Amino acid sequence: MQIIDGNKVSAQVKEEVRNQTLELKEKHGITPGLAVVIVGNDSASRVYVNNKKKACEAVGFNSEEYALPEQTTQEELLSLVKTLNEKSDINGILVQLPLPKHLDDKAVIEAINPEKDVDAFHAVNVGKIMLGEYDFLPCTPAGVMEMLHSYDIPVSGKNCVVIGRSNIVGKPMAMLLLHENGTVTICHSRTKNLAEVCSQADILVAAVGKPKFVTADMVKEGAVVIDVGMDRDENGKLCGDVDFENVKDKCSFITPVPGGVGPMTIATLMKNTLKAAKLQNNISD
Ligand code: NAP
Numbered sequence: 001m002q003i004i005d006g007n008k009v010s011a012q013v014k015e016e017v018r019n020q021t022l023e024l025k026e027k028h029g030i031t032p033g034l035a036v037v038i039v040g041n042d043s044a045s046r047v048y049v050n051n052k053k054k055a056c057e058a059v060g061f062n063s064e065e066y067a068l069p070e071q072t073t074q075e076e077l078l079s080l081v082k083t084l085n086e087k088s089d090i091n092g093i094l095v096q097l098p099l100p101k102h103l104d105d106k107a108v109i110e111a112i113n114p115e116k117d118v119d120a121f122h123a124v125n126v127g128k129i130m131l132g133e134y135d136f137l138p139c140t141p142a143g144v145m146e147m148l149h150s151y152d153i154p155v156s157g158k159n160c161v162v163i164g165r166s167n168i169v170g171k172p173m174a175m176l177l178l179h180e181n182g183t184v185t186i187c188h189s190r191t192k193n194l195a196e197v198c199s200q201a202d203i204l205v206a207a208v209g210k211p212k213f214v215t216a217d218m219v220k221e222g223a224v225v226i227d228v229g230m231d232r233d234e235n236g237k238l239c240g241d242v243d244f245e246n247v248k249d250k251c252s253f254i255t256p257v258p259g260g261v262g263p264m265t266i267a268t269l270m271k272n273t274l275k276a277a278k279l280q281n282n283i284s285d
Contacts, residue, residue: 001248002151004226004255009150010143010263014059017270021060024277032277033062034092034118034269035084039077040070040100044230049096055266061273064090070100077103078111085113091280092118092273097168115280118272121168129172132179135279136272141173143264144205144226145180151253153203153224156181161198163187163214163241164207169228173205194218206241214242216250224253228261 024030034056038049049065056063066080077099084093093116099105109117114124120136128134137145148155160182164170174184182203187194198204198218204225206214211231219225229241240257248254255261278285 001251002253003248004147004151004253004260006143006147006255006260006263009147010267012150013146013264013267014055014270017267017274018059020274024274024283025060028281028283030277030281030283031060031062031089032092032273033064033087033090034094034273035064035066035087035090036094036096037066037068037077037080037084038096039068039072039103042098045096045098051266052094052269055270056273059270059274061270062089072100072103074103074107077108081108081111085111085116090116091277092116092269094119094269116276118269118276119168120172120272126167126172129175135275137176137268138168138172139265139268139272140169140207140228140261141176142271143261143268144173144228145176146268147226147255147261147264148203148224153253155203158182158202159200160184160203160205161187161201162205162207163194163198164205164209164228166207169207173207173228177203177205208241210241211239212241212243214247216243216246219247219250221250222252223250225251225255226261227255227257229257230262231257 036049036052053063084090093112095108109121114122117125120138160177162170162174165186165188174186178184195218199220201223204223207228211233227240227242231239233239238258
């Protein structure tokens with residue numbers, strides 16, 4: 001069994017982004033800029049936003065944070081997005097989800113200029129991913145693919161099972177595995193015989209949001225297990241969707257939580273922001 005080290009792979013990705021950012025500054029005088037918008041006081045969101053800010057600093061981007069109060073109206077938020085769309089020194093706009101309940105996150109995402117939508121959540125970018133002709137890939141699924149590549153784990157022809165069908169993880173994850181010629185099954189809360197379906201997987205991706213949901217009986221001997229979950233166990237400790245201790249010895253590769261998919265999501269966000277800056281300035285790689 002080998003542990004897939006998300007900290008190591010993400011450090012390599014960020015190093016590459018840092019080098020390309022330096023080059024972009026030296027050759028073209030351009031510094032990529034990311035605007036991060038956070039509304040309200042969700043503590044998990046605050047941690048994610050701080051980590052994104054730190055990553056921007058590490059790779060040499062400018063980052064701007066817009067922390068809005070909980071009672072912000074839809075009009076105020078849309079007006080901020082419009083301003084950021086027009087700001088030439090901002091190449092990427094990220095609105096941290098979830099938004100407070102009175103706000104319409106779909107409308108907010110659709111208001112972001114697709115060229116600045118570095119999360120790849122806008123319908124235009126989702127459609128492009130479906131067609132396989134994308135500029136940006138959604139950060140978490142793309143981070144997972146980067147990990148598989150980094151460890152030379154082949155996808156083509158493999159049975160891939162994704163548990164979860166959210167728009168931000170499950171669905172695009174399945175699509176990216178399909179693009180690389182995996183034979184993909186998507187499972188969700190209505191799936192029958194879930195354990196049996198999962199136990200056929202050569203590559204099993206868990207994006208459920210339930211602590212230690214994937215147990216050893218659901219995992220095939222020698223499978224690659226990718227744990228997207230960011231959950232809390234009974235003691236409030238961060239854990240994943242996979243019962244790591246009991247599953248790990250059955251796997252050929254497994255990602256830990258923390259230190260697995262999480263850091264890859266942020267590294268991909270940096271990649272996307274760099275790409276956005278290049279595209280908006282007509283600079284090819
Ligand atoms: P979500 O929107 O709540 O989706 C969860 C999915 O799991 C749904 O499709 C749901 O099915 C399915 N599900 C729930 N219970 C199930 C069951 N008993 N059997 C089979 N499927 C079941 O969650 P998400 O936003 O995709 O996030 C999933 C997890 O990933 C969370 O822990 C989240 O914190 C984590 N996450 C991590 C990162 C990262 O950077 N590492 C990024 C994003 C999310 P239905 O559709 O039928 O309801």
